[in-house]
Amino acid sequence: MSDILFIMSIKQKSVTYLEISANKAGQRIDNFLYTHLKGVPKSHIYRILRTGEVRINKGRIKPSYRLNANDVLRLPPIKCQTIIPKVPNANRLTELANATLYEDDLILIINKPSGIAVHGGTGINGGVIEGLRVLYPKAPSLELVHRLDRETSGCLMIAKKHSMLRRLHNLLRCGEIHKQYLALVQGHWKPRRTQVNAPLRKNVLKSGERIVRVSPDGKSAITQFSIERQFATTTLLKVKLLTGRTHQIRVHAAHVGNPIAGDNKYGNDSFNQQMRHDYNLKHLFLHASKLDIDLPEIKYHLSIEAPLPPSLQQVVNNLDVKI
Structure with a gap:
C-alpha cells in the first residue's frame, strides 16, 4: 500500500x-x-x-x-472541520528562504529567526514548517526533527525523508545529537556552577499557555553551563542540554537567579526593560548556535554552526563597548 x-x-x-x-x-x-x-x-x-x-x-x-x-x-x-494551515506572509517566506545553513537530499538545517513558531497553531499565522513546504513543493516529506521555542533563534533540523527522520529521532532519544546554545543572562554567573540538575514539571493553564516549574515530582532535567564572556552586569553562556524538557534552559537559568535577558515568561521585568532601553534587546537572547550529527552506519557526519542574528550580535557589540 x-x-x-x-x-x-x-x-x-x-x-x-x-x-x-x-x-x-x-x-x-x-x-x-x-x-x-x-x-x-x-x-x-x-x-x-x-x-x-x-x-x-x-x-x-x-x-x-x-x-x-x-x-x-x-x-x-x-x-471536525478541516482547517487549511496558514502560510507565513511574504516577508517571512523571504526570511526563511535566506535562512538555510545546510542542505542535502536528506536534511535541511536553517538558522531559525526569532519570533516565528516552528509550526502554525491557534492564533499563529503559519510557522516554519508551513513556510518551508511552500518553498519546497517538490519535497513532500518535509518534517520537523525537533522544536525550538518561538522566540529562540538558531539551528533547526528538518528531515526531507522519513528514513532520515527516524534516524535523527533515534539519536535524539539517546542524547547523541550534540546541541549547543548561547544565552545572555542577568548578573555574574558563578564559574563553579557548571551544571543545573533540577526536575521540571509542565503545567498548562486554562488559556492553553504552558508554564514550567522546578518541582520535586517533575521529570529529570540536566543542563550544562560554561562562561563564554563576562560583562559588567551580564554573562554570555554556552549551554548544553543533557535532557530535552520544555523551556529547560530558561527555567534552569531563572531557578539559579540568572534569568535569560529578554525572557518575558521566566525573566526579570526590570532587567528586561533595562536591556531593551540600553541595548535595544527586543526579544529573548537564546540562540541554538551549533549542532553535531553522527550517523556512522550511513557514513553521515555534520557539524553546523549558526551565527548570532544581527540583532543579538549588536547587543554583544554594545556590551563590549561598555565593559
Missing part, C-alpha cells in the same frame, strides 16, 4: 483502516495522527487515543506508541 491512503475531509462518517508502510515505521502515533488528520485539534487526537477509538492491530495503544511496518491502524469516524 502507499504511505497513507487517508485524506482528511470535513467529515469521516465511518471507521477507516490503514496499513502502515515501512516509510512510516518508527513515528509516534500521536505525531502521525497530528500530521495526517489536518485540522483536527491535538486535544481531540489525544482524546480518541485515550478512549481507545484509535487502535493498532485491534489493540489499544498509548500516544507514545511507535508505528511498525504493516501495522493496521483503525481510525474512528471524525467530525
Whole structure:
C-alpha cells in the first residue's frame, strides 16, 4: 500500500483502516495522527487515543506508541472541520528562504529567526514548517526533527525523508545529537556552577499557555553551563542540554537567579526593560548556535554552526563597548 491512503475531509462518517508502510515505521502515533488528520485539534487526537477509538492491530495503544511496518491502524469516524494551515506572509517566506545553513537530499538545517513558531497553531499565522513546504513543493516529506521555542533563534533540523527522520529521532532519544546554545543572562554567573540538575514539571493553564516549574515530582532535567564572556552586569553562556524538557534552559537559568535577558515568561521585568532601553534587546537572547550529527552506519557526519542574528550580535557589540 502507499504511505497513507487517508485524506482528511470535513467529515469521516465511518471507521477507516490503514496499513502502515515501512516509510512510516518508527513515528509516534500521536505525531502521525497530528500530521495526517489536518485540522483536527491535538486535544481531540489525544482524546480518541485515550478512549481507545484509535487502535493498532485491534489493540489499544498509548500516544507514545511507535508505528511498525504493516501495522493496521483503525481510525474512528471524525467530525471536525478541516482547517487549511496558514502560510507565513511574504516577508517571512523571504526570511526563511535566506535562512538555510545546510542542505542535502536528506536534511535541511536553517538558522531559525526569532519570533516565528516552528509550526502554525491557534492564533499563529503559519510557522516554519508551513513556510518551508511552500518553498519546497517538490519535497513532500518535509518534517520537523525537533522544536525550538518561538522566540529562540538558531539551528533547526528538518528531515526531507522519513528514513532520515527516524534516524535523527533515534539519536535524539539517546542524547547523541550534540546541541549547543548561547544565552545572555542577568548578573555574574558563578564559574563553579557548571551544571543545573533540577526536575521540571509542565503545567498548562486554562488559556492553553504552558508554564514550567522546578518541582520535586517533575521529570529529570540536566543542563550544562560554561562562561563564554563576562560583562559588567551580564554573562554570555554556552549551554548544553543533557535532557530535552520544555523551556529547560530558561527555567534552569531563572531557578539559579540568572534569568535569560529578554525572557518575558521566566525573566526579570526590570532587567528586561533595562536591556531593551540600553541595548535595544527586543526579544529573548537564546540562540541554538551549533549542532553535531553522527550517523556512522550511513557514513553521515555534520557539524553546523549558526551565527548570532544581527540583532543579538549588536547587543554583544554594545556590551563590549561598555565593559
